[in-house]
Amino acid sequence: MLAKAARNALRKHAIRSPRPRLEAKREAPHLFCRAATATATVPLPASRDDSDIIVLFDQPSIAQWAASSSSTGLFGHPVLTSPSAFNVLADSTLRRAQVLTQRVLRARESRQELFKVVKNLDRLSDLLCGVIDLAELIRNAHPDKTWVRSADEVYEQLCEFMNVLNTHVGLYEVLHAVLSDPEVVKSLSPEAYQTALIFWRDFEKSGIDLPPQQRERFVSLSTEIMLLGRQFLNETSTAKAPAVIKPEELQGLKDMGMGARLRLQAQVTKRDLFVYPGSLQAQMIMRAAPAEEPRRKVYMAANASSPDQVEVLEKLLRARGELARLVGKSSFAHMTLGDKMAKSPENVQRFLDALLDHTRPYARSALRTLSMRKQAHLNTPPFPTIQAWDRDYYCPPEPPAPPVALPPLTLGTVFMGLSRLFQNLYGISLRLAEVAPGEVWHSDVRKLEVVDEDAGVLGWIYADLFARRGKPGGAAHYTVRCSRRVDDDDIEGDLIHVDEHDRAAMQMSRVFEAAHRREFPGQEGTFQLPVVVLLCEFARPTVGRGPTVLEWHEVMTLFHEMGHAMHSMIGRTEYQNVSGTRCATDFVELPSILMEHFLNSPAVLSLFDPNGSLDIRQAGNHHEDPCRSIDTHTQILLASLDQIYHSPAVLNSQFDSTAALAKLYETRGLIPYVPGTAWQTQFGHLFGYGATYYSYLFDRAIASRVWRKLFSHDPLNRETGERYKREVLKHGGGKDPWKMVSTLLNSSELERGDAEAMEEVGKWKIEDDVSVPGRH
Incomplete structure (x- = not known):
């Protein structure tokens, strides 16, 4: 049931995606001249708010503090003024969640209550996730160890309660009663029905309908998988022998x-x-x-891997296979993919096979180029074999570069360009917001309002972008609070059976939940506004060195993460379980990868110039990277290996993960497998993205298609931007993603989302993707 919310807290809110190796972006020169045509949209001029954004990020001496001297709590919540207050909030939230749980369990006593079950389950999920997600952010970003310890305690406490709800037979039976009642089902909006199905599927994935003994086995296997997964991840980062x-x-x-x-x-x-x-x-x-x-x-x-490391991975894979069999699925992939766009491992393989067929000729040609380089270097007979250790020598990885020559870009300039891009596409801009004392966890953190030209403030982005000791590496997007409709919550209905003592105990949670709400013009109801955090590790600006100047891969990182952020802001749904980035794993990267494509366009790059003085010109040294297709081919093999490792084969007593790896390379690889290696133990995404590693390639293909068909010829066109916002971004996970994509691309054959649709996506060109590893 609430497993969806638990997974969002544990994994999805800090969106961390599988990435290919670092690769340079190179294009043919003529592709960069399209925006200069007479029909291209002329960008809107930079505003005063845009100039303020540059100052906000580029001048560290300029404080963002509000004029008021009064202090508030984290994220403006008056209840979050100290680590101990966080623990009190958790206790209050837990009590309130117990009360709401009891209300749902009594729903069959009143027909009127049955009509409110889906809403109340979503409220229960939001209540818990609002604190769990906040704890996840604090324990990763807060520099104060006392806050971190408090966040760890809160996280464990509320996740434990959520795990109880995930296997609560009574809640499952109430939801079954709702979905078995034609009148109640008819009353549900499409979004509400989708939310109900999410709860239902999560209950089933939790083994809720198993006999008691098998349910106990399910719980023990789930615990074993979590422990093995942590051990596996720890060992992937263990130092190796030199x-x-x-x-x-x-x-x-x-x-x-x-x-x-x-x-x-x-x-x-x-x-x-x-x-x-x-x-x-x-x-x-x-x-x-x-x-x-x-x-x-x-x-x-x-x-190289030790036998013990291999054994840990194989135990993890077997435990997942047993868990799937326990709930009646033939493999962990079958269990995992049922609610994804792919629907089944067979469909995933159709996509990967089609993509491999498209990529293989290019990869073979690239490999031949490397072989010729090796032949010339060593003076060997024609076409010597390229080994795994030859790849970087004969085609050294290059850092990504912009498609045209650009002057140095400061962090503030890039944020200003992002704001101008959103304004041109969606009528949405980023605006400097004041920060009250105590509102943020570090003085580096900057706050932005996301403002719609008609509706006003949509939500807030807190940008924690500079590296510091103890802060996690990489980049991530955290959803601290999702959008949802709140005016029909019927809080008084929760309190009918609650005495005054318990009402007082729940008061802090009610105050916390009531923050950040507003009505929107032209839309029925009052909505909770989303709050997201971007974490990066850019160099900090200083008075001596001046503002932070971003490398091109860092610009791409920021565009990628802001793609997630705008999905969270625009995806305003009535139910938080389908809000913004709370959507299928193999759909969630589409908006962020598409954002990277905009950096191909001179028209978009011109937005980095607030006054028209930026010298954007075509660079003459761009060339096709012969190794990019080899890297794409490698990513396809990794996705295929992920499917093999989560297939029924893992329950065969003779299963050998290294032998399976070697066989895959012998049958489908280009560069030979190296005997004596077992690099699958370094493939950390096998845990976090088990059976879904294909997702990133899948979204790359769709994003490339959307860019080419809709945006590439006129990337600042407002009508196109509104169409994309209307058909995709606003729905979050509340609409079938296949229907969203098919409508956006006018491809009715995709709407079924079957094996043929997966194969069709696999045939699409993705070589003009600009993706970089390490962004999440």
């Missing part, structure tokens, strides 16, 4: 900086060098060592 490199093996090292130091070290010490996988020295050797042997050694060291 490669032992002889000094003479580094002769001719091309790198003149670190390479020279390494050679000097080897000459002075007269001893073998110990090079640890993942280190800068290891990366340099893989890219710059002419001799094959040191590269082979580093590769072997990086991809």
Whole structure:
């Protein structure tokens, strides 16, 4: 039931997506001239608010504090003024959730209450998630360890209660009564019915209808999977044994900086060098060592696994397989994919096969290019085999670069460009918002209002963008509070059976929940406004060095994360379980990946210039990266491996994850599998994205199609932006994503969302994608 909300708190709110390796973006020059045609939309001029955004992010000496000296709590909640208050809030929320649970359990006593069950279940989910999601953010971002400890306690306390609700037979029976009553079902809006189905499927995934003994086994397996998953992730980050490199093996090292130091070290010490996988020295050797042997050694060291590490992964896979069998599914993939766009592992394979058929010729051609480079380098007979340790040497990864030459872009300039892009597309802009003392967890945090030109404030974005000690690496989008309709909550109905003592105990939770609400013109009801947080690790601006200047991959990161943020802001639904980014795993990355495509357009890049002085010109050194298709091919193999590892095969007593990996490379790979390696233990996404690793490729394909068909020729067109907002963004997860995509692309054959639709998406070109790893 509320497993959906629990997963949102545990995984989805901090959206962290599987990513391909870092790859350079290169395009043919003529593609960058389209926006200059006579029919292109002329961008709206920069506003005063846009200029204020530049100052907000680029001048660290300018405070964002409100003029008032009065202090508030985190996110403006007056109840969150101290770590101990957070624990009190959790207790109040828990009591209120228990009261609401009892109301739902009594629903069959009154026919009128049956009509309110779906609404009350969604309220219950929102009540718990509002605190759990906040705790998840605090324990990852807050620099004060006291706050972090409090957040950990709150998180564990409320998740434990939510897990009880997930397997609550009484709640399941009440929902069954609702969905079995034709009159009640008829009264549900499409969005309400979709929400009811989410609860129903989550109940079934929790083994709710199993006999008591099997349900106990379900719980124990679930616990085992969680523990094994944590152990697996811990071991993926464990330091590996170093490669032992002889000094003479580094002769001719091309790198003149670190390479020279390494050679000097080897000459002075007269001893073998110990090079640890993942280190800068290891990366340099893989890219710059002419001799094959040191590269082979580093590769072997990086991809070796102990029998114990392999056993942990295989135990995890077997436990997942047993869990699926327990609930009547033939595999974990079958259990997981039923409510995704793919629907089944067979459909996933149709997509991957079609994508592989499209990609393989390009990848083979690229591999032939590398082989010719190796032949020229080593003076071998024609077309020597490219080994796994040759890839980076004969085609060194390059950092992403803009499609046209640009001057340095500051963080404030990029945010200003984002605001101008949203204004052109959706009539929505970003505006500086004052921060009250105590509202944010660090002085680096900046607050933005998201403002619609007609409806007013849609929600708030808190941007915590600068690196600091103890802050997690990478980038992520956290949904701290979702949108939902609140004027029909019927809170008094919750309190009919509650005495005054319990009412007082719940008061803090009621105050917390009542914040950030408003009515919208032209829309019935009052809505809870969304609050999101963006976490990045950019360099902090200083008075001495000046504002933060972003590398191009950081600009892409910011566009990606703001794609998630705008999905959260625009996806205003009546039910929080389908609000914004609370949608299918294989749909959630579409808006964020599409945002990256806008960086292909000079018209969009011109928005980084507030006064028309930016010199945007075509660069003459852009070329096709011959290795990009090899990397896409590798990602397809990873997605295929994920499907194999979550298929019925894992329950065969003879299952061997390394043998399965080797067989996949023998039958479908381009670069040979290396005996003695078992790199599947480094594939950390096997836990967080088990059976859904295909999702990122899938959304890349759809985003590329949407960009080419709708936006590429005129990316600032308001009518197109409104259409995308109307058909996709506003629905969150409240509408079948296949219907959204088919309507947006005028492709009625996609609406069924069957195997043929999956195959069709697999045939779409994705090579013009601009994605970079590490964004989430």
